[in-house]
Amino acid sequence: MPGPVTRRDLLAQLGVTAAATFGASAAGIGFAGVARAQEKPKGTIPDKPFRIGHMTFFTGPGAVLGEPMHKGNLLAADEINAQGGLLGKRKIEVLKADEAAGTDANVKEMRRLKLSEKIDMFMGITSSGNTPALGPAAEELKLLTIFIDGCTDFLFDKAVPNPRYVFRVTNIQSADGSTCALAVAQTWPDVKKVAHIHPDYAYGRNCYDHFSIVSKKLIPRAQNVSEAWPKLFSTDFTSHITKTLAAKPDLLVTSVWGGDYISFYKQALQHGLFDKMKVATTLALGTAPHAIGKDHPEGVLAGVHANYHFSYPPGNRWPLNKTFVEKYKAKFNEYPNFQAEGAYTATHILRTAVEKANKLTGGWPDDDAIISQIEGMMIAGPGGYVYIRPDNHQGYKDAITGFSKNVPEYPFPILDPARIITIPIRNITAPPGWPKGEPTSTYTWIDQTWPTVKQA
Amino acid sequence: MSTVPLTLQARSPMKALPWAVPVALLLFALPQAIDPYKTILLAYGLVMGIAALGFNLLLGYTGLLSFGHSAYFGVGAYAVALIFKYFHVRSMELFLLGAILASLVVSALFGFVCVRYTRIFFGILTLALSQVLWSLAFKFYPITGGTDGLRVPTPTLLGLPLDTAGDKILFLARNYYYYVLGFFFACVLVMWVIVNSPFGKALQAIRDNETRAEFVGIHIRRYRFVAFLVSGVFTGIAGALWVPLNGLTTPDILYWPFSGEIVFMTVLGGFRTFSGPIFGAVVFNYLKTSAVGFTTYWQALLGAILVFLVLALPGGIVGTVVQLFPMLKKRFSR
Structure with a gap:
């Protein structure tokens, strides 16, 4: 392995960019296929639906x-x-x-x-x-x-x-945990005590695994201080929230999603959780945008499944x-x-x-x-x-995440347009030909091919 | 002591033949007439019929309402999945053997605790114990796969080599359907013998009047325990037969709503008749599948049906038909 790498170098290598998005640029980029005029098809086509x-x-x-x-x-x-x-x-x-x-x-x-x-x-x-x-x-x-x-x-x-x-x-799912961890490494590189709350099924475990392996590489000093695994489609997160608060972490990582996330953040607000630690999520703004209220705190790393938020590209x-x-x-x-x-x-x-x-x-x-x-x-x-x-047969597109922000134009929080984080997908997923691994191919690929950064 | 109106009557097997034979022939012939999808649904129904039959030995014949039969169904299914996972066996017969042993052990353990109680206490205990198994399947991720469940590939039947190029749907709708049908007939026959044996009569005596039964000399707890075992094993067999149909096991089948479904199908068919639970299982299976396909409010629809059932047809489908039949006979013979 080459000599020690700094976090800054590795983030640059991985193409993790946080950029202010600027306003409307000149139109004229070619459409690639969607909604264009139909050419006449070859041969006879049945009209069966x-x-x-x-x-x-x-x-x-x-x-x-x-x-x-x-x-x-x-x-x-x-x-x-x-x-x-x-x-x-x-x-x-x-x-x-x-x-x-x-x-x-x-x-x-x-x-x-x-x-x-x-x-x-x-x-x-x-x-x-x-x-x-x-x-x-x-x-x-x-x-x-x-x-x-x-x-x-x-x-x-x-x-x-x-x-x-x-x-x-x-x-692919591993991109979600990895994106979240890279965003944390870039934004809050000094976190030391990390707590986790993940739904207890495939997705939650996957997020936990990939967040952990990436943070091991980029923020090796960070330690897990608490883990909570609520059942998927829980409505009561009180015990998980109090457990997390008791561990006094710097950062909470959560992949709770959908109606679960809505229940979670409302209950976390009551306990003042967002004031006591930084919060990084993988799917907070992945729900229908109007489902999250303006009471949702700003500055939360609000994941969109590393896929898409309607405000980007702007x-x-x-x-x-x-x-x-x-x-x-x-x-x-x-x-x-x-x-x-x-x-x-x-x-x-x-x-x-x-x-x-x-x-x-x-x-x-x-x-x-x-x-x-x-x-x-x-x-x-x-x-x-x-x-x-x-x-x-898996679709790949560049990963995206960002920070929740309330703006007057929308009755719900959106991703802060000044701080969108995008990552080229090929840099965070196992390439073709990489052997199948445990728990995932991407996990073993990161584990074996990424350097661990030198942390001062 | 609670008494349940007695309508379960001793019938000689000969008396059942006039309707049992046509039904059996129909079940044999149906796959030729209906499409593979409906055949597979029927196979699901028959499998659940075996489970409901086992369940009803406790409810209809012994007067014990178990709210934890998902446990034995799930143990049967997970036994199959774990046998495949750890021993890489693909023989359905070995799967079934493992499932019978596993459900026997678990129902012996649970039965030992549960039969000390009756009524609501019995129901709650069975519910609680089944939830323990559910949480084990749910939490022991490395072993059970958590909510992802465990996949089980197509098994070999009767030691015959597997046609790997074959169509899975046709396999389920033909070979596997007849395999399930064979087990279904065997289970029905065995259960028929059990409920009409002196042992079955003793269970009914216990159900109708515990104190009297005890005075007659019936060792109540022992009889209940054996009934519990038989019931658990039948449900376990159903669980094992269900796995190839579904292709994987998930903790859903250990969760309490699944126990509720077994109760539902038994009530739907009529728990005071021998054949009621079987019909209930087949009908419920069609009902749930079509409700899910028909409307996103399928839970509300099923709930409404259950309410209607309890209010209007307390005897269930078969129970009501049995009640109506003599009346109709009288009217038409006039």
């Missing part, structure tokens, strides 16, 4: 993430249907299914959608507890699937190591984002979250793949042709470029 089964949380504490996902799917479907549908002929029909029915019922429901409702494609899923169950089920059913979230590394590391029909569009700097946010606001009278963006992009990935495949094969392309076009696709979505890696 294209049915997408969309499963996400429509009930319970997960619904503040799930509902926007469905809406993103609907918005893209509307755009495509306004042009006559896929290839100008096949209108998209979206069928809803509730992910809150439980993992086992979800497997049944996926089978019902494919075998009974004859869906052409499956989309959705929020919880990383569900994709490892549904991924293999989709492969068994030979059902073309784009998971929007449920982004556990476990899915493509182990549950479906050689995916054929299954893709996933939002960032203004007209990335026109795709501007039009997406405007259309979404006009249709649903609210602002999109990262899952709305994911589902919107995924639907356009489908459209693009179908159009490309049609050019090659003529007529309505079969699943194999569509899959071959999704593999390796690079597409511009509202949040930036998304690359679908052909070997593991």
Whole structure:
């Protein structure tokens, strides 16, 4: 290993940038695919509707993430249907299914959608507890699937190591914990005592693992002083909050999300937790933006699943984002979250793949042709470029996080436009060809290839 | 002592044949007529039927309401998953053997504690003990995978080599369906023999009047304990058979709402009849699946059905049919 590296060097190597976002720049960046005029398809296309089964949380504490996902799917479907549908002929029909029915019922429901409702494609899923169950089920059913979230590394590391029909569009989960840790290392490099509160399931453990391995490399002096593992979809965090307070940490790291996070921050406010320590989260602003109130403290490292926040890229700097946010606001009278963006992009990935495949094969392309076009696709979505890696079918886009801030324009906190942190995704995820590892490939990759910084 | 109106009557197996044979033939023939998806659902229903049958030995025949049957179902399922995880075995028969042993041990342990009590105390104890197992499955992440659960690949049946290129859906809808059906028939038969045996009669005597039963010379606690064991093992078998259908085990099947579902299906079918729980399980399975597919308010729909059931059809589906049948017969014979 080369000589000692300073934190500043390593952060620079990893391309972690915190930059003030400037206002609207001149328009004129080329659109990469979304909402352009349709070319005439090759061959005859049936006019049978294209049915997408969309499963996400429509009930319970997960619904503040799930509902926007469905809406993103609907918005893209509307755009495509306004042009006559896929290839100008096949209108998209979206069928809803509730992910809150439980993992086992979800497997049944996926089978019902494919075998009974004859869906052409499956989309959705929020919880990383569900994709490892549904991924293999989709492969068994030979059902073309784009998971929007449920982004556990476990899915493509182990549950479906050689995916054929299954893709996933939002960032791989390890990026979330790593992004959070890098942001902490950059912003608060002097933290020494760290407390954790994570939901006790795949996502929480993944965030904990990757936060820990990255902080071991970048802030080696930081020590864990407390860990709390509430059950997913808890509503009472009092005991976890008091446990954390008793440990007197400098920093609390939490990956509690959705309705759980809302309950958590309201209860933490009552205990004055935010005044007593710095708080870093992975998913605080990942819910539907209006779900978080202005009582949410400012300056919290407010994660968006390392994926997307509607306020970035700002203004007209990335026109795709501007039009997406405007259309979404006009249709649903609210602002999109990262899952709305994911589902919107995924639907356009489908459209693009179908159009490309049609050019090659003529007529309505079969699943194999569509899959071959999704593999390796690079597409511009509202949040930036998304690359679908052909070997593991995972979508990659540059990671983003930031700090909560109240601004007069919005009735809820947004990411502080002056302090957005972005990280090139290839610098924080295991590259193609890296052997499968435990607990994740990215974990072993970071552990083995990143230097540990010298801390004064 | 509480008394439950006695409608469970001794019937000779011959009397059951006129309806049992057509139902059996129907179950055999159905996969040829309905699509694979509906066949798989039916297989789920039959598996839950075995669990409900086991459950009803306690509720309908012994008068003990267990709110913790998820424990034995979950133990059966986790036994399968752990056998695969640690021994890399893929034989369904070995899975079942392991599940029977595991559920026997756990129901012996739990039964030893629970049968000392009746009524609400019994219900609460079974509930509490099942929650202990749930939290173990939930928290012992390295062993049980926590809420991610454990995946179990397609098992081999009767030692026959696995057709790896085969279609999993067809496997479930054909080979596995008949495998489940075989076990279902065997379980129904065994349970029929049990409830119509002197042992079964003694259980019913205990249910109807504990004090009298004791005076007759029945060792109440021992009988209850054995009933508890049988009930647990039946539910454990159901848990093991359920795993290949679902493809993985998660702590959901150990959680108390799942115990509630077993109670629901038994009440739905009618716990005062032998066949009620079976019908209830099959119907509940269709009901829940279609409710989830039909509306995002599926919990409210199921809740409304349960309320309606308790108020309007306290005998359950089969119980009501059995009550109506003589009336209809009379009317039509006039």
